[in-house]
Amino acid sequence: xxxxxxxxxxxxxxxxxxxxxxxxxxxxxxxxxxxxxxxxxxxxxxxxxxxxxxxxxxxxxxxxxxxxxxxxxxxxxxxxx
Numbered sequence: 554x555x556x557x558x559x560x561x562x563x564x565x566x567x568x569x570x571x572x573x574x575x576x577x578x579x580x581x582x583x584x585x586x587x588x589x590x591x592x593x594x595x596x597x598x599x600x601x602x603x604x605x606x607x608x609x610x611x612x613x614x615x616x617x618x619x620x621x622x623x624x625x626x627x628x629x630x631x632x633x634x
Contacts, residue, residue: 561600566593566627569603573616573629576605581614584633591629595620 554561570591578584597603597620607616616629 559596559598561598564597564599564603569593569597569618569627570629573605573607573618573627574631576607577614577616577631580607581633586631587634588632589629590631591616591627593627594625597626 573591574586574589577586597618601621603621603626604619605616606619607614609615610630613630613632616631617625618627620626
């Protein structure tokens with residue numbers, strides 16, 4: 554925090570990806586996922602809540618996480634069978 558000037562501890566990126574995947578499964582019970590990709594865009598911190606969102610896309614599901622200011626933190630794409 555002191556060196557990089559962050560407001561808190563950085564939230565674990567792969568955990569964010571797992572939470573996005575859980576959202577996918579929760580909103581699409583019984584679905585089969587053939588592929589899943591994610592990309593961190595900016596950090597999330599332990600000091601603030603964040604939001605997970607998703608929507609259907611042409612070939613699957615698009616997911617993303619945003620910080621409290623609405624800034625994109627992670628994107629993910631899932632292909633469904």
